[in-house]
Amino acid sequence: MLINGKPGLTLAGNDRGFHYGDGVFETIRVIRSKPVLWDYHDRRLTQACGRLRIPLDRNLLAEEMHGFLEESPAEGVLKIIVSRGPGGRGYKPPVTPEVTRVLQFHSLPEQNPLKRQKGIAVIFCRQTLGSNKTLAGIKHLNRLDQVLASMELVEGIDEGLMLSEQGMVVEATRSNLFAALEGSLITPDLSLAGVNGIMREYLMDCFQANGETVKVQSLRPQELCKASEIFLCNSVFGVWPVTKLLGQNRVHEFSLGLFCTKALYFQDQVF
Amino acid sequence: MLINGKPGLTLAGNDRGFHYGDGVFETIRVIRSKPVLWDYHDRRLTQACGRLRIPLDRNLLAEEMHGFLEESPAEGVLKIIVSRGPGGRGYKPPVTPEVTRVLQFHSLPEQNPLKRQKGIAVIFCRQTLGSNKTLAGIKHLNRLDQVLASMELVEGIDEGLMLSEQGMVVEATRSNLFAALEGSLITPDLSLAGVNGIMREYLMDCFQANGETVKVQSLRPQELCKASEIFLCNSVFGVWPVTKLLGQNRVHEFSLGLFCTKALYFQDQVF
Numbered sequence: 055m056l057i058n059g060k061p062g063l064t065l066a067g068n069d070r071g072f073h074y075g076d077g078v079f080e081t082i083r084v085i086r087s088k089p090v091l092w093d094y095h096d097r098r099l100t101q102a103c104g105r106l107r108i109p110l111d112r113n114l115l116a117e118e119m120h121g122f123l124e125e126s127p128a129e130g131v132l133k134i135i136v137s138r139g140p141g142g143r144g145y146k147p148p149v150t151p152e153v154t155r156v157l158q159f160h161s162l163p164e165q166n167p168l169k170r171q172k173g174i175a176v177i178f179c180r181q182t183l184g185s186n187k188t189l190a191g192i193k194h195l196n197r198l199d200q201v202l203a204s205m206e207l208v209e210g211i212d213e214g215l216m217l218s219e220q221g222m223v224v225e226a227t228r229s230n231l232f233a234a235l236e237g238s239l240i241t242p243d244l245s246l247a248g249v250n251g252i253m254r255e256y257l258m259d260c261f262q263a264n265g266e267t268v269k270v271q272s273l274r275p276q277e278l279c280k281a282s283e284i285f286l287c288n289s290v291f292g293v294w295p296v297t298k299l300l301g302q303n304r305v306h307e308f309s310l311g312l313f314c315t316k317a318l319y320f321q322d323q324v325f
Numbered sequence: 326m327l328i329n330g331k332p333g334l335t336l337a338g339n340d341r342g343f344h345y346g347d348g349v350f351e352t353i354r355v356i357r358s359k360p361v362l363w364d365y366h367d368r369r370l371t372q373a374c375g376r377l378r379i380p381l382d383r384n385l386l387a388e389e390m391h392g393f394l395e396e397s398p399a400e401g402v403l404k405i406i407v408s409r410g411p412g413g414r415g416y417k418p419p420v421t422p423e424v425t426r427v428l429q430f431h432s433l434p435e436q437n438p439l440k441r442q443k444g445i446a447v448i449f450c451r452q453t454l455g456s457n458k459t460l461a462g463i464k465h466l467n468r469l470d471q472v473l474a475s476m477e478l479v480e481g482i483d484e485g486l487m488l489s490e491q492g493m494v495v496e497a498t499r500s501n502l503f504a505a506l507e508g509s510l511i512t513p514d515l516s517l518a519g520v521n522g523i524m525r526e527y528l529m530d531c532f533q534a535n536g537e538t539v540k541v542q543s544l545r546p547q548e549l550c551k552a553s554e555i556f557l558c559n560s561v562f563g564v565w566p567v568t569k570l571l572g573q574n575r576v577h578e579f580s581l582g583l584f585c586t587k588a589l590y591f592q593d594q595v596f
Contacts, residue, residue, distance in 0.1 A: 055338050064335035065343060067326050067427060072336060073406070074468035075346025081414070106469070107476065133414060135344070138472075143352070143404060143431045145468060145498055146475040156338060160414045185490055186455030189469055196467035197345035197416060198377070198460055201409075204416040205378065219456055219517075227416055246490075 056122045056157040059114075069154055071137030074145065075195035077154070078102040080252075082132040083289050083325070084159075087123050089132055090324050091289065094252045099136065102192035108138050108153060115155055126159040131290055133158040137195065163290065169212065170318065173297030173310060176226065176286070178275060179203040179214035183224050183247040191250040203227045212294065213286055215278075215301075218247045223273045229288040230254035233273065233281040234313045240269045253287040253321070260320040266313075275301065283311030292321040327393045327428040330385075340425055342408030345416065346466035348425070349373040351523075353403040354560050354596070355430075358394050360403055361595050362560065365523045370407065373463035379409050379424060386426050397430040402561055404429040408466065434561065440483065441589065444568030444581060447497065447557070449546060450474040450485035454495050454518040462521040474498045483565065484557055486549075486572075489518045494544045500559040501525035504544065504552040505584045511540045524558040524592070531591040537584075546572065554582030563592040 055063055070076035080099050083090040096112065103110040115134070123132065135156040138147055181203040189196065199216070204227045207214050213226040224242050225231055230251040232241045239261060244250055258268045278284065284296040295314045299306040326334060341347035351370050354361040367383065374381040386405070394403065406427040409418055452474040460467065470487070475498045478485050484497040495513050496502055501522040503512045510532060515521055529539045549555065555567040566585045570577040 057338065063338050065338050065340075067328065067334050067336050067429070069336075069343065070472075072340065072343040072408070073350070073466065074472050075466055076469060076472050079344070106473070131414065137343070143402065143429075144434075144475075145471040146478065147472060158338070158414075163415075181459060182457070184455040184457030184460065186453070186470065187490070188452060188473060189455065194469055195344065195346055196469050198347060198465055198467045199457065200416040201341075201345050201347050201418060202377070202459060205418065207417065219458070 056118060058155055059118050065154070066140050068140045069137055070139060070141040070147065071135065071154060071195055073141070075197070076147070077108065077135060077137030077195045078106065079133060079135045079193055079195060081289055082134070084123060084126070084128070084130050084132050085325065087128045089119065089123065091252050091256055094255055098193065098250065098252065099134070102194065103136060105188070105192050106194065108136060109151065110136050110153055118155065119157060122157045122159070127161070130162050131160040133160065135195070165291070169294055173295035173308070174212035175210060175298035175300065176213045176215055176296050177206065177211050178301040179206050179216050179227065181206065181216065183216050183218050185219050185246040187246060190246050190248060191244050193249050200227050217275065221274070223275055223278050224248040226286050229286040229294070232257070232285050232287070232313065232317065233278055234283040234311055235277060235281050238269055239266060239313050240271060240273060242273045243270050251287065252289045253292065256324070257287060257317050257320055261316070264316070279306045281308065283314050284308050285314040285317055287317065292325055293317045327389060329426055330389050336425065337411050339411045340408055341410060341412040341418065342406065342425060342466055344412070346468070347418070348379065348406060348408030348466045349377065350404060350406045350464055350466060352560055353405070355394060355397070355399070355401050355403050356596065358399045360390065360394065362523050362527055365526055369464065369521065369523060370405065373465065374407060376459070376463050377465065379407060380422065381407050381424055389426065390428060393428045393430070398432070401433050402431040404431065406466070436562070440565055444566035444579070445483035446481060446569035446571065447484045447486055447567050448477065448482050449572040450477050450487050450498065452477065452487065454487045454489050456490050456517040458517060461518050462515050464520050471498050488546065492545070494546055494549050495519040497557050500557040500565070503528070503556050503558070503584065503588065504549055505554040505582055506548060506552050509540055510537060510584050511542060511544060513544045514541050522558065523560045524563065527595070528558060528588050528591055532587070535587070550577045552579065554585050555579050556585040556588055558588065563596050564588045
């Protein structure tokens with residue numbers, strides 16, 4: 055772990071990341087010592103820090119990251135956390151925050167090739183996503199919704215779909231969702247809740263560059279159950295076809311379709 | 326600072342409080358080395374840990390707190406933070422978490438007696454409170470809404486009122502709200518957003534024990550502007566009358582009324 059450029063294992067007890075979740079993070083796949091889709095991650099991180107008005111020195115962070123990756127295993131997962139740093143008691147931030155930069159390297163979670171070939175089973179989580187216009191989209195450190203939802207995942211269920219307070223499908227606990235409905239590729243709107251995932255953004259760019267329209271819109275659970283294909287994506291596992299959806303009082307089955315096959319192809323370009 | 330019963334200044338870099346805001350806290354006024362309204366704080370802390378399924382050892386925490394207060398100044402503010410403790414990468418918590426208990430002592434913020442006598446000026450914040458049924462009421466560590474709202478407070482403005490995503494008045498950035506409307510005492514409903522403040526709960530109990538009904542209901546900004554009195558409360562400053570509300574394109578003025586005078590009297594019973 056690298057904390058503000060120095061190897062370390064501990065954080066200041068008064069860090070605002072700990073007290074208020076006052077910060078943002080990125081989780082990045084590392085392949086051959088390179089951070090996959092770094093440009094996308096860098097852009098989202100910058101945008102998120104801007105939204106929260108955290109004065110991150112991007113160049114310093116990038117420099118620390120490159121040094122850190124040289125000394126880490128060639129394959130794995132890099133987690134970057136940026137918090138507003140130490141602060142006294144009280145919500146109001148210091149006028150000139152001393153930003154905390156944390157870099158952590160994790161081994162890649164076990165990759166089961168069957169998930170790619172046969173797809174995964176998902177549920178609808180009971181835990182909903184709070185709606186919050188200012189925070190929607192960015193990957194901030196206020197993640198209790200995801201923590202509580204992930205506790206609903208049991209053996210054999212790889213992901214859980216999360217609904218907004220308004221009852222719309224938004225994303226899964228740690229991944230974004232795409233669905234094919236009446237021949238169109240759809241991904242839920244994230245303007246009120248959800249994380250603007252990097253793999254989602256990359257896939258949208260690929261589909262669009264390939265002449266395919268991706269509709270960003272609201273999606274009801276009942277509509278999703280009628281989809282011809284569903285797949286999930288994130289920066290670590292890439293793309294997972296969904297072949298079973300347990301919900302609405304029955305099991306819905308889906309097959310691996312053309313959109314998902316293309317998404318897997320796009321994933322393979324960077325993984 | 327006492328961390329898990331030992332004096333210390335640092336936290337494990339993999340604490341889930343830092344990574345996800347996965348925890349809860351209490352801010353308690355200390356007078357003559359006693360934690361004011363401890364029974365109320367203890368009850369809310371226990372309820373919050375229950376809601377998040379954090380297995381806190383209450384007796385151990387209470388024991389640590391009493392020892393810590395003996396060695397701290399007699400007057401000030403005690404902050405208790407309880408997080409789900411260290412965890413690997415990923416939202417899903419460990420099956421048996423090693424809960425982190427942090428105790429911090431802060432000096433009392435400067436008390437300006439004029440605020441009690443002449444009241445304070447408040448604004449309506451642009452930052453709204455996200456709505457989230459599961460998290461509403463408890464004092465968890467996901468506090469970005471309050472952090473962002475508190476950045477709107479400028480010199481001369483002591484607090485900012487926060488609206489829900491639905492446009493209702495819920496609370497202020499670090500305090501709860503009461504208002505008198507057509508002779509009735511009202512405090513906003515907190516079932517979708519807001520913190521169930523200890524001073525609010527204590528005052529409600531006092532008013533009710535005194536034969537006074539407190540209505541818990543939704544409150545629109547326009548209604549609030551027509552109130553005959555408004556006051557805010559929290560565990561540290563107690564009760565602040567609001568005499569100026571900047572909003573809805575003009576300044577609304579309020580005088581210190583009978584309900585607020587009673588609230589100040591109830592506050593004085595414990596402060």
